[in-house]
């Protein structure tokens with residue numbers, strides 16, 4: 375985004391995946407990943423999936439997206455979903471989806487088991503696709519107490535909108551003691567500053583799309599994205615902004631005291647926190663704590679951005695709270711899976727077995 379600086383240097387958060395003889399992250403690699411996750415709130419495991427494994431993920435995503443009866447997510451970017459700017463949908467618990475999810479869980483067990491016990495529920499297995507013309511999400515925290523995983527099943531460029539994170543803004547006991555005991559206050563100011571810029575970025579973009587050749591607005595789309603009374607936390611909806619009906623960013627957050635603080639500290643905030651955009655290569659897996667500030671940017675390229683996602687609870691979780699932030703497929707609701715279930719499930723077959731499987735299919 376031009377309106378403010380976003381770094382593309384993710385090297386401080388990356389760990390090249392080294393697997394042991396059982397196909398799981400080697401101990402030293404898992405330990406390094408946990409240290410980075412604790413320090414920054416996310417870790418990027420490069421090369422965790424082979425090209426063949428990533429291809430399986432892409433095939434599962436494509437099958438789901440092509441299904442007219444797919445189960446679309448209900449927690450974020452509904453308007454983008456409606457106008458096919460995004461396609462966020464959950465994957466059914468078929469044996470192949472479960473095997474793919476099991477492969478991922480087993481490979482990162484050494485990291486995720488530091489946070490999630492075996493009995494903790496899998497909240498969602500989903501795919502997040504975005505197309506040209508989508509809105510940049512506001513910087514937000516997902517419901518707390520969850521570890522989320524994104525797997526790149528093909529290369530994702532910056533233009534396609536790899537997820538943006540604000541490293542070091544995750545919440546834990548004593549985190550507020552940082553920055554002279556004002557860490558959470560500074561984080562909220564930084565978030566407000568970013569979201570103000572995101573609002574203008576989205577509005578300018580939508581205005582330009584009125585006469586654009588590509589990604590032209592559909593009838594009623596401008597009104598639905600800017601003046602609708604419908605709930606959607608990630609649109610540049612001026613009506614809901616003015617009425618204070620958007621919990622991510624609204625006029626209520628811009629009282630005189632806060633605006634003054636933002637103005638006085640605008641440069642100091644940029645020294646304390648920075649936005650980092652990921653552009654994961656095929657086979658890369660990102661793990662992040664759900665309370666880390668982040669956002670899904672808009673896709674500024676003509677190529678769809680597809681990504682596989684999965685979330686696992688770190689604690690017991692109230693069903694209402696669960697469904698506010700995650701959309702399990704009805705088949706997952708009917709037959710719940712825990713982290714332990716996925717550790718015990720059959721993973722994708724090894725490459726040689728996979729060839730035999732294809733030949734006999």
Ligand SMILES: [Fe+2]
Pocket residue numbers: 514515516668669
């Ligand atoms: Fe999110």
